[in-house]
Amino acid sequence: MADRDFGREMTRFDNDKNRFVRSSRFNEEAGEIGRKMGAALQKQSVGLELLKNRILERNEEAAAYVERDLPALRSEAALLQEKRRDKESRIEDIQYRLDTMREDRRESPTEYSWFRGVFYTCLSILLIFADISILAIVSANLMGLPFRDEASGRNFLELLFNNPLAAYQAFPEVLFFTLSVLGIGFFIKVWLDIVLMPDRNKRFAGKGRLVYVIYTTFFILSAVSVALMAGARLIPEIAAIPGDTGAASSFGYGNIVLTVMGFALPYVSVGFFMRGLDCLGNSLSILYLWLLKRVTFEDKQSSEKKIAKNDTAMRTRLRQARWLRSPECFSMAYNVSLQSFLEGFQEGLRQSLNSRAGKTYRELDMLTLESLNESDFLPLPRPVSGEEDGDAQGSAPEREER
Known part of the structure; x- marks a missing residue:
């Protein structure tokens, strides 16, 4: 019975893995990290390290949350085991007395x-x-x-x-x-x-x-x-x-x-x-x-059912905690969050370049801009044409030079 309960718990947990790593709240957080890094013209590698650290922190928080009930479950398991041993001892005593009286009744x-x-x-x-x-x-x-x-x-x-x-x-x-x-x-x-x-x-x-x-x-x-x-x-x-x-x-x-x-x-x-x-x-x-x-x-029997349920709960939480700290969980979360991060980074970089297009192009060359996007995950954004900037009101040759 305990194995069947544990199997059902693991099936639910396996089905919830994708739900955990595809959490919209965390994807939004990854996108926000990318937008901040892009808007600050930081390198993608720095933002990706920050994202990895955040994923590790999030997984550790989730693992600690899963393990919070383990001490109580262990105490409950010890109490249930003691009750079961007491019931077994009482059953043996009752059976001995019952057998003695039945033998005496036969005589x-x-x-x-x-x-x-x-x-x-x-x-x-x-x-x-x-x-x-x-x-x-x-x-x-x-x-x-x-x-x-x-x-x-x-x-x-x-x-x-x-x-x-x-x-x-x-x-x-x-x-x-x-x-x-x-x-x-x-x-x-x-x-x-x-x-x-x-x-x-x-x-x-x-x-x-x-x-x-x-x-x-x-x-x-x-x-x-x-x-x-x-x-x-x-x-x-x-x-x-x-x-x-x-x-x-x-x-x-x-x-x-x-x-x-x-x-x-x-x-x-x-x-x-x-x-x-x-x-x-x-x-x-x-x-x-x-x-x-x-x-x-x-x-x-009731105590044994409670013991099996308690054992299933502990084994499930331990497996969940191990998985949350495993490279597999980190890889799944990183791969899912990476797209949100890169899209946020692209959006933040585009907003920064469009809001400061004239000044930026005078201070930076294309090599610097390419170094911001050195991971080559997404193409480098271009500033939006027709911006009403003070430097954009020059002569035609100047605009062509830009």
């Missing part, structure tokens, strides 16, 4: 099962609702909150499973307190993330040790809170539905069952939830790494 396909992930997550949500049906009664009794809506005659659980919005509007305190207790049970997931940290040195060194101690303390508090809430079901008055006159008023086997279930449901729900997230997370990680690799590869 343990259940760890990457979408079905298991969705199933465990749904089961976790079901257990949470089951725990709410038990925990809400205990929360209302402990907090002394109303549990039955006097307008509809329904209690909190009946409204929650039939019209959650109505349950929130009628019993917001019971709903949020129950959810907060369930949230305490989910703290075990945060604690396990710290305990199962792969880098053991990071976990038990410096700041990591302090974080581990703090999170362990919080986990113990959360476990004690859940255990106390579950143990409250051993008290018949707390385990009974508030306002239910038919509730058991003595301790029984049901209180023990509710206590065990109240303690087990939050943590079993967390276990299913963690397992489901792990399965879904593993599958999503493969998809994420594949998308990340694709995006990174596209960024790398």
Whole structure:
């Protein structure tokens, strides 16, 4: 791709060579130099040397103008190369991680099962609702909150499973307190993330040790809170539905069952939830790494295109600068400008001779005039006849002598 771009740039540059050397502005400048030299009766050789020097100066100015962007282009090229190397390194790292996970999926396909992930997550949500049906009664009794809506005659659980919005509007305190207790049970997931940290040195060194101690303390508090809430079901008055006159008023086997279930449901729900997230997370990680690799590869291709464009620009400018300083460019510019110079020189010489014809011919002879035109590029101009000059009003023999 870089070679094709460079070829197109060179084609444009080759087509512009003639445009450069045939610049009307420079041809006008060459003609002006010739007119000044002719009007001052200077030798053509002196004017031609001046023209050559001017061509060299002009070509050098053009070459410097072409090279003005090279430092910026080189800096940009170094930055683009660094970005490309960074993209290549990232692609290699992503590919290594992707290959590792794919190999692990072949060895343990259940760890990457979408079905298991969705199933465990749904089961976790079901257990949470089951725990709410038990925990809400205990929360209302402990907090002394109303549990039955006097307008509809329904209690909190009946409204929650039939019209959650109505349950929130009628019993917001019971709903949020129950959810907060369930949230305490989910703290075990945060604690396990710290305990199962792969880098053991990071976990038990410096700041990591302090974080581990703090999170362990919080986990113990959360476990004690859940255990106390579950143990409250051993008290018949707390385990009974508030306002239910038919509730058991003595301790029984049901209180023990509710206590065990109240303690087990939050943590079993967390276990299913963690397992489901792990399965879904593993599958999503493969998809994420594949998308990340694709995006990174596209960024790398974009960087390569920019590198190729930058390289083409630098090579084009270097070739242009070399050509502008080459004898070929000087020869082309000199040959094109020479005609304008000689025409300007002829015009200036003619104007000088015509404006001072009588005086000039008295002071100069033809050999001197021929020496002005010693290059023999163009014929020597003759003064225009019939000039109204003071010396031209003499006798006929004098005019013939002239």
